[in-house]
Amino acid sequence: MSCDSLEVPYRDDVDADGSLVSAAGPLMSGLEDQIADQPVAVVLTDPRGCILDRRVGKADLRHHLDSVYLAPGFTYAEQFVGTNGIGTALEARQPAHIHEQEHFTGPLIELTCAGVPVLDPLTGSVAGVVDITCFAKDANPLLLSMATGAAQNIQTALLHQHRGHDIHLLQEYLRITRRCQDAVLAVSDDVLMVNDQARADLSTQDQNLLVERLRERSARRSDSPFEIELLDGQRCRVHAKNLDDQNFATVARLQRNAQSALASGAVSRPSPPPPGIGGSSTALQKCARALHEHYRNNAWALLGGEAGTGKSALARAIHRSNNPSQQVHALDMRTVNTADWKAAEDTATQDSGSLLVVHLDDAGPSDRERLRHILTEAATEDRRIWVAATRSHPTTHGFDDIANFFTQTIEVPPLRHRIDDLDEIAALLLRRATKRAGANFTTDALHVLKRRSWPGNVAELADVIGSVARKTNDQLITAEHLPAQCFSQNRRVLTPLESMERDAVVASLTEHGGNRSRAARAIGISRATIYRKINDYGIAIPPQP
Known part of the structure:
Protein backbone atom coordinates (compact mmCIF):
# COMPACT_ATOMS: atom_id res chain seq x y z
CA MET A 1 0.00 0.00 0.00
CA GLN A 161 -36.82 -5.31 10.80
CA HIS A 162 -35.53 -8.05 13.14
CA ARG A 163 -38.57 -7.80 15.36
CA GLY A 164 -40.95 -8.23 12.47
CA HIS A 165 -39.16 -11.34 11.19
CA ASP A 166 -38.58 -12.85 14.63
CA ILE A 167 -42.12 -12.28 15.91
CA HIS A 168 -43.56 -13.97 12.83
CA LEU A 169 -41.06 -16.83 13.25
CA LEU A 170 -41.92 -17.21 16.94
CA GLN A 171 -45.67 -17.19 16.29
CA GLU A 172 -45.41 -19.92 13.65
CA TYR A 173 -43.08 -21.98 15.86
CA LEU A 174 -45.53 -21.81 18.79
CA ARG A 175 -48.47 -22.64 16.54
CA ILE A 176 -46.81 -25.83 15.27
CA THR A 177 -45.43 -26.99 18.61
CA ARG A 178 -48.89 -26.71 20.20
CA ARG A 179 -50.41 -28.94 17.52
CA CYS A 180 -47.92 -31.83 17.37
CA GLN A 181 -45.44 -33.86 19.41
CA ASP A 182 -42.81 -34.01 16.65
CA ALA A 183 -39.39 -32.38 16.72
CA VAL A 184 -39.73 -28.75 15.57
CA LEU A 185 -37.07 -26.19 14.66
CA ALA A 186 -37.45 -22.51 13.81
CA VAL A 187 -34.41 -20.91 12.24
CA SER A 188 -33.34 -17.63 10.65
CA ASP A 189 -30.01 -15.90 10.15
CA ASP A 190 -30.04 -14.77 13.79
CA VAL A 191 -32.34 -17.19 15.62
CA LEU A 192 -32.52 -20.94 16.28
CA MET A 193 -35.40 -22.34 18.35
CA VAL A 194 -35.86 -26.06 19.06
CA ASN A 195 -38.49 -27.81 21.15
CA ASP A 196 -37.73 -30.52 23.72
CA GLN A 197 -38.36 -33.33 21.23
CA ALA A 198 -35.89 -31.86 18.73
CA ARG A 199 -33.33 -31.41 21.49
CA ALA A 200 -33.71 -35.08 22.47
CA ASP A 201 -33.72 -36.48 18.92
CA LEU A 202 -31.06 -34.36 17.22
CA SER A 203 -27.39 -33.99 18.04
CA THR A 204 -25.64 -30.68 17.44
CA GLN A 205 -24.26 -32.11 14.18
CA ASP A 206 -27.77 -33.17 13.11
CA GLN A 207 -29.11 -29.68 13.81
CA ASN A 208 -26.30 -28.08 11.80
CA LEU A 209 -26.91 -30.48 8.91
CA LEU A 210 -30.64 -29.77 8.95
CA VAL A 211 -30.12 -26.00 9.05
CA GLU A 212 -27.84 -26.23 6.00
CA ARG A 213 -30.49 -28.18 4.09
CA LEU A 214 -33.20 -25.72 5.12
CA ARG A 215 -31.06 -22.78 4.03
CA GLU A 216 -30.50 -24.37 0.61
CA ARG A 217 -34.22 -25.02 0.14
CA SER A 218 -35.12 -21.52 1.30
CA ALA A 219 -32.81 -20.09 -1.37
CA ARG A 220 -34.72 -22.16 -3.96
CA ARG A 221 -38.07 -21.06 -2.44
CA SER A 222 -39.05 -24.72 -2.01
CA ASP A 223 -41.65 -25.83 0.55
CA SER A 224 -41.92 -29.47 -0.56
CA PRO A 225 -41.20 -32.16 2.08
CA PHE A 226 -37.87 -33.98 1.95
CA GLU A 227 -36.07 -36.79 3.76
CA ILE A 228 -32.88 -36.46 5.77
CA GLU A 229 -30.63 -39.15 7.21
CA LEU A 230 -29.34 -38.39 10.68
CA LEU A 231 -25.82 -39.26 11.75
CA ASP A 232 -27.06 -42.30 13.71
CA GLY A 233 -28.49 -43.76 10.49
CA GLN A 234 -32.16 -42.97 11.19
CA ARG A 235 -34.28 -41.17 8.59
CA CYS A 236 -36.81 -38.40 9.09
CA ARG A 237 -39.27 -36.70 6.77
CA VAL A 238 -39.01 -32.93 7.06
CA HIS A 239 -41.95 -30.59 6.46
CA ALA A 240 -40.59 -27.05 6.11
CA LYS A 241 -42.36 -23.71 5.70
CA ASN A 242 -40.54 -20.62 4.48
CA LEU A 243 -41.92 -17.47 6.10
CA ASP A 244 -40.12 -14.74 4.15
CA ASP A 245 -39.52 -14.31 0.43
CA GLN A 246 -36.46 -12.10 0.96
CA ASN A 247 -34.77 -13.51 4.07
CA PHE A 248 -34.03 -16.91 5.56
CA ALA A 249 -36.81 -17.67 8.07
CA THR A 250 -38.10 -21.25 8.20
CA VAL A 251 -40.03 -23.50 10.57
CA ALA A 252 -39.47 -27.25 10.13
CA ARG A 253 -41.26 -30.29 11.59
CA LEU A 254 -39.52 -33.68 11.57
CA GLN A 255 -41.74 -36.71 11.10
CA ARG A 256 -39.87 -39.79 12.30
CA ASN A 257 -39.72 -42.96 10.25
CA ALA A 258 -42.08 -45.48 11.84
CA GLN A 259 -39.62 -48.32 11.21
CA SER A 260 -36.64 -46.63 12.76
CA ALA A 261 -35.25 -46.97 16.22
CA LEU A 262 -35.82 -43.26 16.64
CA ALA A 263 -39.57 -43.70 16.21
CA SER A 264 -39.71 -46.64 18.60
CA GLY A 265 -38.31 -44.49 21.36
CA ALA A 266 -34.97 -46.25 21.51
CA VAL A 267 -32.16 -43.99 22.63
CA SER A 268 -28.84 -44.64 20.94
CA ARG A 269 -26.10 -44.44 23.49
CA PRO A 270 -22.63 -43.39 22.40
CA SER A 271 -20.44 -46.44 21.97
CA PRO A 272 -16.78 -46.33 22.98
CA PRO A 273 -14.39 -45.43 20.16
CA PRO A 274 -12.38 -48.24 18.55
CA PRO A 275 -9.10 -48.92 20.40
CA GLY A 276 -6.45 -46.31 19.66
CA ILE A 277 -8.90 -43.93 17.98
CA GLY A 278 -9.82 -40.78 19.91
CA GLY A 279 -13.31 -39.33 19.92
CA SER A 280 -16.88 -40.50 20.22
CA SER A 281 -18.77 -38.09 17.96
CA THR A 282 -21.85 -39.28 16.11
CA ALA A 283 -20.03 -38.94 12.78
CA LEU A 284 -17.21 -41.21 13.94
CA GLN A 285 -19.59 -43.71 15.52
CA LYS A 286 -21.61 -44.01 12.34
CA CYS A 287 -18.46 -44.73 10.33
CA ALA A 288 -17.10 -47.21 12.90
CA ARG A 289 -20.42 -49.08 13.14
CA ALA A 290 -20.55 -49.53 9.38
CA LEU A 291 -16.96 -50.82 9.34
CA HIS A 292 -17.65 -53.21 12.25
CA GLU A 293 -20.61 -54.61 10.33
CA HIS A 294 -18.49 -55.14 7.25
CA TYR A 295 -15.84 -56.97 9.25
CA ARG A 296 -18.32 -59.29 10.97
CA ASN A 297 -19.93 -60.15 7.62
CA ASN A 298 -16.52 -60.54 5.96
CA ALA A 299 -17.59 -57.80 3.53
CA TRP A 300 -14.63 -55.94 2.11
CA ALA A 301 -14.67 -52.20 2.66
CA LEU A 302 -13.26 -49.28 0.72
CA LEU A 303 -12.56 -46.32 3.00
CA GLY A 304 -12.85 -42.91 1.32
CA GLY A 305 -12.28 -39.42 2.61
CA GLU A 306 -9.73 -36.62 2.61
CA ALA A 307 -6.05 -37.35 3.10
CA GLY A 308 -4.98 -37.56 6.71
CA THR A 309 -8.39 -38.44 8.22
CA GLY A 310 -7.05 -41.67 9.75
CA LYS A 311 -8.62 -44.18 7.39
CA SER A 312 -5.95 -46.85 7.78
CA ALA A 313 -5.78 -46.31 11.57
CA LEU A 314 -9.53 -46.86 11.79
CA ALA A 315 -9.34 -50.07 9.71
CA ARG A 316 -6.57 -51.40 11.98
CA ALA A 317 -8.60 -50.51 15.07
CA ILE A 318 -11.66 -52.36 13.76
CA HIS A 319 -9.52 -55.43 13.08
CA ARG A 320 -8.00 -55.32 16.60
CA SER A 321 -11.38 -55.01 18.27
CA ASN A 322 -12.73 -58.03 16.38
CA ASN A 323 -9.67 -60.27 16.02
CA PRO A 324 -6.83 -59.14 18.32
CA SER A 325 -4.82 -62.35 17.90
CA GLN A 326 -4.36 -61.93 14.14
CA GLN A 327 -2.12 -59.45 12.36
CA VAL A 328 -2.95 -56.87 9.73
CA HIS A 329 -0.66 -56.84 6.70
CA ALA A 330 -0.47 -53.38 5.14
CA LEU A 331 0.33 -52.84 1.47
CA ASP A 332 1.16 -49.17 0.94
CA MET A 333 0.98 -48.41 -2.78
CA ARG A 334 3.31 -45.42 -2.36
CA THR A 335 6.22 -47.42 -0.93
CA VAL A 336 5.45 -51.03 -1.92
CA ASN A 337 8.45 -53.32 -2.57
CA THR A 338 9.09 -56.97 -3.42
CA ALA A 339 8.92 -58.12 0.19
CA ASP A 340 5.58 -56.35 0.67
CA TRP A 341 4.10 -58.06 -2.39
CA LYS A 342 5.30 -61.47 -1.17
CA ALA A 343 3.75 -60.90 2.29
CA ALA A 344 0.47 -59.76 0.69
CA GLU A 345 0.35 -62.88 -1.53
CA ASP A 346 0.94 -65.08 1.54
CA THR A 347 -1.83 -63.29 3.44
CA ALA A 348 -4.25 -63.78 0.56
CA THR A 349 -3.95 -67.56 0.84
CA GLN A 350 -4.74 -67.66 4.55
CA ASP A 351 -8.10 -68.27 6.20
CA SER A 352 -7.83 -65.46 8.75
CA GLY A 353 -6.26 -62.09 9.28
CA SER A 354 -6.65 -58.87 7.32
CA LEU A 355 -5.05 -57.18 4.34
CA LEU A 356 -5.01 -53.37 4.31
CA VAL A 357 -4.30 -51.66 1.00
CA VAL A 358 -3.23 -48.08 1.70
CA HIS A 359 -3.27 -45.22 -0.85
CA LEU A 360 -5.03 -47.32 -3.46
CA ASP A 361 -5.36 -44.34 -5.82
CA ASP A 362 -1.55 -44.00 -6.00
CA ALA A 363 -1.07 -47.46 -7.56
CA GLY A 364 0.36 -47.49 -11.08
CA PRO A 365 -0.95 -49.77 -13.88
CA SER A 366 1.47 -52.65 -13.15
CA ASP A 367 0.77 -52.46 -9.41
CA ARG A 368 -2.97 -52.46 -10.07
CA GLU A 369 -2.64 -55.62 -12.16
CA ARG A 370 -0.68 -57.41 -9.43
CA LEU A 371 -3.11 -56.21 -6.76
CA ARG A 372 -6.05 -57.42 -8.83
CA HIS A 373 -4.48 -60.90 -8.93
CA ILE A 374 -4.02 -60.94 -5.12
CA LEU A 375 -7.59 -59.80 -4.46
CA THR A 376 -8.94 -62.44 -6.83
CA GLU A 377 -7.00 -65.10 -4.91
CA ALA A 378 -8.25 -63.76 -1.56
CA ALA A 379 -11.86 -63.68 -2.78
CA THR A 380 -12.06 -67.50 -3.05
CA GLU A 381 -15.25 -68.64 -1.30
CA ASP A 382 -13.56 -70.73 1.41
CA ARG A 383 -11.22 -67.93 2.46
CA ARG A 384 -12.04 -65.78 5.50
CA ILE A 385 -9.53 -63.00 4.99
CA TRP A 386 -10.86 -59.47 5.40
CA VAL A 387 -9.64 -56.75 3.03
CA ALA A 388 -9.91 -53.01 3.48
CA ALA A 389 -8.49 -50.32 1.21
CA THR A 390 -8.13 -46.55 1.50
CA ARG A 391 -8.40 -43.89 -1.18
CA SER A 392 -8.55 -40.09 -1.09
CA HIS A 393 -9.76 -39.33 -4.62
CA PRO A 394 -13.14 -40.91 -5.43
CA THR A 395 -13.01 -39.91 -9.11
CA THR A 396 -9.67 -41.61 -9.87
CA HIS A 397 -9.89 -43.29 -13.28
CA GLY A 398 -8.82 -46.86 -13.99
CA PHE A 399 -9.81 -48.36 -10.62
CA ASP A 400 -13.32 -49.58 -11.38
CA ASP A 401 -12.27 -53.21 -11.69
CA ILE A 402 -10.54 -53.08 -8.28
CA ALA A 403 -13.40 -51.14 -6.68
CA ASN A 404 -15.75 -53.96 -7.69
CA PHE A 405 -14.11 -56.20 -5.07
CA PHE A 406 -15.53 -53.95 -2.32
CA THR A 407 -19.19 -53.96 -1.35
CA GLN A 408 -19.34 -50.33 -0.21
CA THR A 409 -17.32 -47.15 0.18
CA ILE A 410 -17.40 -45.88 3.75
CA GLU A 411 -16.55 -42.19 4.06
CA VAL A 412 -14.34 -41.25 7.02
CA PRO A 413 -15.27 -37.70 8.11
CA PRO A 414 -12.65 -34.93 8.09
CA LEU A 415 -11.50 -33.59 11.44
CA ARG A 416 -13.35 -30.28 10.96
CA HIS A 417 -16.65 -32.22 10.81
CA ARG A 418 -16.00 -33.84 14.18
CA ILE A 419 -14.17 -31.04 15.93
CA ASP A 420 -15.74 -32.10 19.25
CA ASP A 421 -13.42 -35.12 19.11
CA LEU A 422 -10.32 -32.94 19.03
CA ASP A 423 -9.88 -32.91 22.83
CA GLU A 424 -9.61 -36.71 22.99
CA ILE A 425 -7.59 -37.03 19.78
CA ALA A 426 -5.09 -34.35 20.82
CA ALA A 427 -4.63 -35.89 24.29
CA LEU A 428 -4.14 -39.34 22.77
CA LEU A 429 -1.57 -38.07 20.24
CA LEU A 430 0.27 -36.08 22.93
CA ARG A 431 0.58 -39.07 25.26
CA ARG A 432 1.73 -41.18 22.33
CA ALA A 433 4.36 -38.60 21.32
CA THR A 434 5.68 -37.89 24.84
CA LYS A 435 5.31 -41.41 26.31
CA ARG A 436 3.88 -39.69 29.39
CA ALA A 437 0.45 -40.84 30.60
CA GLY A 438 -0.35 -37.53 32.33
CA ALA A 439 0.51 -35.20 29.44
CA ASN A 440 -2.36 -32.99 28.36
CA PHE A 441 -3.40 -29.60 26.96
CA THR A 442 -4.70 -26.57 28.82
CA THR A 443 -8.11 -25.12 27.94
CA ASP A 444 -6.56 -22.15 26.11
CA ALA A 445 -4.40 -24.46 23.98
CA LEU A 446 -7.40 -26.61 23.05
CA HIS A 447 -9.34 -23.43 22.20
CA VAL A 448 -6.62 -22.43 19.72
CA LEU A 449 -6.50 -25.94 18.22
CA LYS A 450 -10.28 -26.05 17.78
CA ARG A 451 -10.34 -22.76 15.89
CA ARG A 452 -8.23 -24.22 13.11
CA SER A 453 -9.96 -26.04 10.24
CA TRP A 454 -7.12 -28.62 9.91
CA PRO A 455 -6.99 -29.09 6.13
CA GLY A 456 -4.48 -31.92 6.71
CA ASN A 457 -6.87 -33.52 9.23
CA VAL A 458 -5.59 -35.83 11.99
CA ALA A 459 -2.25 -36.30 10.21
CA GLU A 460 -1.59 -32.55 10.37
CA LEU A 461 -2.63 -32.43 14.02
CA ALA A 462 -0.25 -35.33 14.77
CA ASP A 463 2.64 -33.47 13.08
CA VAL A 464 1.95 -30.33 15.13
CA ILE A 465 1.74 -32.26 18.40
CA GLY A 466 4.90 -34.20 17.53
CA SER A 467 6.80 -30.94 17.00
CA VAL A 468 5.51 -29.58 20.32
CA ALA A 469 6.54 -32.78 22.14
CA ARG A 470 10.07 -32.53 20.72
CA LYS A 471 10.53 -28.94 21.89
CA THR A 472 9.31 -29.18 25.51
CA ASN A 473 9.30 -31.56 28.41
CA ASP A 474 6.41 -29.79 30.14
CA GLN A 475 3.58 -32.03 31.26
CA LEU A 476 0.91 -29.44 30.48
CA ILE A 477 0.88 -27.84 27.01
CA THR A 478 -0.38 -24.23 26.84
CA ALA A 479 -1.16 -21.99 23.87
CA GLU A 480 2.36 -20.55 24.11
CA HIS A 481 3.81 -23.97 23.27
CA LEU A 482 1.89 -24.17 19.98
CA PRO A 483 3.60 -23.31 16.67
CA ALA A 484 2.55 -20.25 14.69
CA GLN A 485 0.62 -22.27 12.10
CA CYS A 486 -2.00 -23.07 14.77
CA PHE A 487 -2.98 -19.40 14.83
CA SER A 488 -3.40 -19.21 11.05
CA GLN A 489 -6.14 -20.33 8.67
CA ASN A 490 -4.43 -20.42 5.27
CA ARG A 491 -6.38 -21.20 2.11
CA ARG A 492 -3.18 -22.05 0.21
CA VAL A 493 0.27 -23.50 0.77
CA LEU A 494 2.68 -20.78 1.88
CA THR A 495 6.16 -20.32 0.52
CA PRO A 496 9.03 -20.61 3.05
CA LEU A 497 9.38 -16.81 3.05
CA GLU A 498 5.65 -16.34 3.66
CA SER A 499 5.76 -18.87 6.51
CA MET A 500 8.59 -16.92 8.14
CA GLU A 501 6.64 -13.69 7.76
CA ARG A 502 3.49 -15.27 9.23
CA ASP A 503 5.48 -16.66 12.16
CA ALA A 504 6.98 -13.22 12.87
CA VAL A 505 3.53 -11.60 12.90
CA VAL A 506 2.08 -14.28 15.19
CA ALA A 507 5.07 -14.08 17.56
CA SER A 508 4.77 -10.29 17.84
CA LEU A 509 1.00 -10.44 18.39
CA THR A 510 1.50 -13.09 21.08
CA GLU A 511 4.22 -11.04 22.78
CA HIS A 512 2.02 -7.93 22.84
CA GLY A 513 -1.18 -9.61 24.00
CA GLY A 514 -2.92 -9.32 20.63
CA ASN A 515 -2.48 -5.52 20.40
CA ARG A 516 -2.03 -4.89 16.68
CA SER A 517 -0.52 -1.42 16.92
CA ARG A 518 2.21 -2.44 19.37
CA ALA A 519 2.88 -5.65 17.45
CA ALA A 520 3.29 -3.71 14.20
CA ARG A 521 5.72 -1.22 15.75
CA ALA A 522 7.78 -4.04 17.28
CA ILE A 523 8.49 -5.65 13.89
CA GLY A 524 8.82 -2.38 11.98
CA ILE A 525 5.69 -2.38 9.84
CA SER A 526 2.68 -0.08 9.67
CA ARG A 527 -0.62 -0.81 11.35
CA ALA A 528 -2.29 -1.07 7.96
CA THR A 529 0.31 -3.65 6.86
CA ILE A 530 -0.19 -5.85 9.89
CA TYR A 531 -3.96 -5.75 9.29
CA ARG A 532 -3.34 -6.93 5.75
CA LYS A 533 -0.98 -9.71 6.90
CA ILE A 534 -3.51 -10.89 9.49
CA ASN A 535 -6.14 -11.07 6.76
CA ASP A 536 -3.83 -12.67 4.16
CA TYR A 537 -2.63 -15.39 6.50
CA GLY A 538 -5.95 -15.90 8.29
CA ILE A 539 -4.35 -15.22 11.67
CA ALA A 540 -6.58 -15.53 14.72
CA ILE A 541 -5.29 -13.22 17.44
CA PRO A 542 -4.00 -15.36 20.33
CA PRO A 543 -6.07 -14.93 23.50
CA GLN A 544 -4.59 -12.56 26.07
CA PRO A 545 -3.22 -14.24 29.22
Missing part, protein backbone atom coordinates in the same frame (compact mmCIF):
# COMPACT_ATOMS: atom_id res chain seq x y z
CA SER A 2 1.45 3.34 -1.08
CA CYS A 3 0.82 6.71 0.56
CA ASP A 4 1.05 8.36 -2.86
CA SER A 5 -1.55 6.36 -4.77
CA LEU A 6 -4.73 4.38 -4.22
CA GLU A 7 -5.18 0.67 -4.92
CA VAL A 8 -8.78 0.12 -3.88
CA PRO A 9 -10.09 -3.42 -4.52
CA TYR A 10 -13.42 -3.86 -6.23
CA ARG A 11 -15.84 -6.62 -5.18
CA ASP A 12 -18.57 -8.01 -7.39
CA ASP A 13 -20.34 -9.85 -4.54
CA VAL A 14 -21.89 -6.76 -2.93
CA ASP A 15 -25.18 -7.58 -1.20
CA ALA A 16 -27.14 -4.66 -2.59
CA ASP A 17 -30.46 -6.24 -1.52
CA GLY A 18 -29.49 -7.30 2.01
CA SER A 19 -31.10 -6.38 5.31
CA LEU A 20 -28.74 -3.44 5.95
CA VAL A 21 -29.50 -1.80 2.60
CA SER A 22 -33.20 -2.45 3.09
CA ALA A 23 -33.23 -0.92 6.59
CA ALA A 24 -31.12 2.07 5.55
CA GLY A 25 -32.92 2.75 2.25
CA PRO A 26 -35.55 5.24 3.49
CA LEU A 27 -32.96 7.10 5.58
CA MET A 28 -30.51 7.32 2.68
CA SER A 29 -33.25 8.66 0.42
CA GLY A 30 -34.23 11.24 3.02
CA LEU A 31 -30.61 12.36 3.43
CA GLU A 32 -30.23 12.59 -0.33
CA ASP A 33 -33.08 15.09 -0.42
CA GLN A 34 -31.50 17.10 2.39
CA ILE A 35 -28.05 17.32 0.78
CA ALA A 36 -29.29 18.17 -2.73
CA ASP A 37 -26.96 20.82 -4.20
CA GLN A 38 -24.76 20.61 -1.07
CA PRO A 39 -21.04 19.61 -1.19
CA VAL A 40 -21.70 16.52 0.98
CA ALA A 41 -21.89 12.77 0.35
CA VAL A 42 -23.43 10.00 2.50
CA VAL A 43 -21.93 6.53 2.13
CA LEU A 44 -23.10 3.17 3.49
CA THR A 45 -20.74 0.18 3.67
CA ASP A 46 -20.91 -3.47 4.75
CA PRO A 47 -18.78 -4.91 7.60
CA ARG A 48 -15.82 -5.35 5.22
CA GLY A 49 -15.78 -1.67 4.27
CA CYS A 50 -17.27 -2.41 0.86
CA ILE A 51 -19.46 0.46 -0.30
CA LEU A 52 -23.11 -0.55 -0.72
CA ASP A 53 -24.77 2.82 -1.36
CA ARG A 54 -23.67 6.40 -1.99
CA ARG A 55 -25.72 9.59 -2.18
CA VAL A 56 -23.95 12.81 -3.31
CA GLY A 57 -25.06 16.43 -3.44
CA LYS A 58 -22.90 18.52 -5.82
CA ALA A 59 -21.56 17.10 -9.07
CA ASP A 60 -17.94 18.25 -8.51
CA LEU A 61 -17.79 16.19 -5.29
CA ARG A 62 -19.29 13.21 -7.10
CA HIS A 63 -16.59 13.41 -9.78
CA HIS A 64 -13.86 13.65 -7.15
CA LEU A 65 -15.21 10.67 -5.21
CA ASP A 66 -15.29 8.67 -8.43
CA SER A 67 -11.64 9.55 -9.03
CA VAL A 68 -10.66 8.12 -5.60
CA TYR A 69 -12.93 5.06 -6.01
CA LEU A 70 -15.23 6.05 -3.13
CA ALA A 71 -18.11 4.43 -5.00
CA PRO A 72 -20.33 1.33 -4.72
CA GLY A 73 -18.41 -1.94 -5.00
CA PHE A 74 -15.03 -0.56 -3.86
CA THR A 75 -13.60 -1.51 -0.45
CA TYR A 76 -12.29 1.18 1.90
CA ALA A 77 -11.04 -1.15 4.65
CA GLU A 78 -7.98 0.21 6.44
CA GLN A 79 -5.66 -2.54 5.20
CA PHE A 80 -6.22 -1.33 1.62
CA VAL A 81 -6.57 2.44 1.99
CA GLY A 82 -4.91 3.22 5.31
CA THR A 83 -6.41 5.67 7.77
CA ASN A 84 -9.81 6.88 6.55
CA GLY A 85 -13.28 7.47 7.98
CA ILE A 86 -14.68 4.10 6.93
CA GLY A 87 -11.76 1.74 7.59
CA THR A 88 -10.72 3.36 10.88
CA ALA A 89 -14.30 3.29 12.20
CA LEU A 90 -14.46 -0.42 11.39
CA GLU A 91 -11.13 -1.25 13.04
CA ALA A 92 -11.77 0.81 16.18
CA ARG A 93 -15.51 -0.05 16.39
CA GLN A 94 -16.13 3.61 17.26
CA PRO A 95 -16.73 6.92 15.43
CA ALA A 96 -13.78 8.25 13.43
CA HIS A 97 -13.32 11.82 12.18
CA ILE A 98 -10.47 12.02 9.64
CA HIS A 99 -9.49 15.45 8.32
CA GLU A 100 -7.13 16.31 5.43
CA GLN A 101 -3.55 15.17 6.23
CA GLU A 102 -4.82 12.61 8.73
CA HIS A 103 -5.64 10.41 5.74
CA PHE A 104 -2.91 7.90 4.98
CA THR A 105 -2.96 8.26 1.20
CA GLY A 106 -2.33 11.52 -0.65
CA PRO A 107 -5.34 11.37 -2.99
CA LEU A 108 -7.67 11.63 0.04
CA ILE A 109 -6.14 14.67 1.74
CA GLU A 110 -8.59 17.05 0.08
CA LEU A 111 -11.44 15.36 1.99
CA THR A 112 -12.86 15.26 5.47
CA CYS A 113 -14.68 12.07 6.48
CA ALA A 114 -16.78 11.14 9.51
CA GLY A 115 -17.52 7.42 9.85
CA VAL A 116 -19.68 5.74 12.48
CA PRO A 117 -20.18 1.96 12.85
CA VAL A 118 -23.72 0.59 12.55
CA LEU A 119 -24.19 -2.19 15.13
CA ASP A 120 -26.60 -5.06 14.68
CA PRO A 121 -29.13 -4.56 17.53
CA LEU A 122 -29.46 -8.33 18.11
CA THR A 123 -25.89 -9.58 17.91
CA GLY A 124 -23.91 -6.44 18.70
CA SER A 125 -21.64 -7.13 15.73
CA VAL A 126 -20.70 -4.40 13.24
CA ALA A 127 -23.21 -4.47 10.38
CA GLY A 128 -21.52 -1.67 8.42
CA VAL A 129 -20.54 2.00 8.52
CA VAL A 130 -22.27 5.28 7.75
CA ASP A 131 -19.76 7.79 6.42
CA ILE A 132 -20.35 11.46 5.64
CA THR A 133 -17.70 12.98 3.37
CA CYS A 134 -17.06 16.45 2.00
CA PHE A 135 -14.19 18.56 0.70
CA ALA A 136 -11.99 19.69 3.58
CA LYS A 137 -12.66 23.32 2.74
CA ASP A 138 -16.39 22.68 3.30
CA ALA A 139 -16.00 20.71 6.54
CA ASN A 140 -18.58 21.33 9.25
CA PRO A 141 -18.03 20.66 12.99
CA LEU A 142 -21.36 18.81 13.02
CA LEU A 143 -20.24 16.25 10.44
CA LEU A 144 -19.61 13.54 13.04
CA SER A 145 -22.88 14.28 14.84
CA MET A 146 -24.76 13.90 11.55
CA ALA A 147 -23.11 10.52 10.89
CA THR A 148 -23.83 9.36 14.46
CA GLY A 149 -27.50 10.25 14.14
CA ALA A 150 -27.74 8.46 10.80
CA ALA A 151 -26.12 5.32 12.25
CA GLN A 152 -28.52 5.31 15.21
CA ASN A 153 -31.53 5.65 12.91
CA ILE A 154 -30.35 2.72 10.79
CA GLN A 155 -29.86 0.61 13.94
CA THR A 156 -33.44 1.40 14.96
CA ALA A 157 -34.67 0.38 11.50
CA LEU A 158 -32.67 -2.87 11.76
CA LEU A 159 -34.27 -3.58 15.14
CA HIS A 160 -37.77 -3.13 13.74
